[in-house]
Amino acid sequence: MRLDRLTQRSQEAMQAAKEIARERSHTQLDEIMIFHPLRRDHIREIVQIQLEGLRHRLIVHARLDLETTPGAESLLAEQGYGPQYGARPLKRVIQKLVETPLAIDILEHKFQAGDVVLVDREYGHLVFTKKVGAVAAA
Numbered sequence: 001m002r003l004d005r006l007t008q009r010s011q012e013a014m015q016a017a018k019e020i021a022r023e024r025s026h027t028q029l030d031e032i033m034i035f036h037p038l039r040r041d042h043i044r045e046i047v048q049i050q051l052e053g054l055r056h057r058l059i060v061h062a063r064l065d066l067e068t069t070p071g072a073e074s075l076l077a078e079q080g081y082g083p084q085y086g087a088r089p090l091k092r093v094i095q096k097l098v099e100t101p102l103a104i105d106i107l108e109h110k111f112q113a114g115d116v117v118l119v120d121r122e123y124g125h126l127v128f129t130k131k132v133g134a135v136a137a138a
Helices: 001-023 039-063 068-078 088-108
Strands: 065-068 114-120 125-130
Touching: 039 065, 039 068, 039 088, 065 068, 068 088, 068 114, 068 125, 088 114
Parallel strands: 065 114
Antiparallel strands: 114 125
């Protein structure tokens, strides 16, 4: 039933857009996509995808592994999402809250090759610690 309503709304939107385009220009529209607002679980998945990319880069270039707690992921999701822009700000938030501080810690030799860095949330900000007894993935 819901899919039928979405299909009907999509067809109605396509027809309205074609009429507007016909009135304003000679361009042809092939398809219209209707986007729905992202839900919290979508944002959380996007955070995990972005962090997995960072984790891969750390393994390849610094031989460090990265683990994040649900609290850390929640903080990134909260700060990386806005109703107007969706998840667009997320990459900048990850750079600001994870990549830059972690890069500084690496340059200051707080973490070395083979370490597993644990990212956690404490009092509304992220903290980085070496996970004891863990060895980075090869």
